Amino acid sequence: MDEKETLIDVLDRWKAAVDAHEPERVAALFTEDAIFQGLHPYSVGRPGVAEYYASQPLGMTARYRILETRRLADDLVSGYLTVDFTFDDRPTVNVYLNVLVRRSKIEHYQVSRLA
Template identity: 60%
Template sequence: MNPLQTVLDQWKAGIADHDPKRVASYFTDDAIFQGLHPYGVGPDAVAEYYDSQPVGLTASYRILEQRQLTDDLILGYLAVDFSFPDRPALPVCLSVILRKTGADWLISHYQVSKL
């Protein structure tokens, strides 16, 4: 399985389980995170963001583009649908940069946009 899909599957499972700390564990210590609220830096900002999301939130994604920038950097561009238990799904575009840190690939940049 490719690293981008592996990390995104873990991210998606952590969201579905409403486990913000687990979701945050897939981000680097200096990750720039831009959800639909003001941006934050690092896993604590990621955990705080996902802790504020409703229980029952799920994410489904489709990788639109993927580029291996260097041996330890991958760029991904995705279509993501965030589904809520009490309102219509929210379709967004997501750009991520994964960085290899040791044996692990982690998200170092996360940028959501609504089109």
């Protein structure tokens, strides 16, 4: 797969698990030692990812758009994208997301708010 296809494969599964509010399924898409930086303090590993997504409200959904991709090594792809997180009861949160994907698992995830 090329860089974009690699990201789409992982991110479509991430989106489906986020939209279904299945935090353990989201966490399973990450490496065991993934660095995860959402909009709260960072964590390392799947338990922190699961805890973060378990704390998100029911009805939250994600819509992403890939802006840039880079193949950093044979098994490592970087992706830079925007994500709109929508909610039933509050305004949409727009963020930038940078991910590193190694062998179909997210190894690094860092979010920053859009200006």
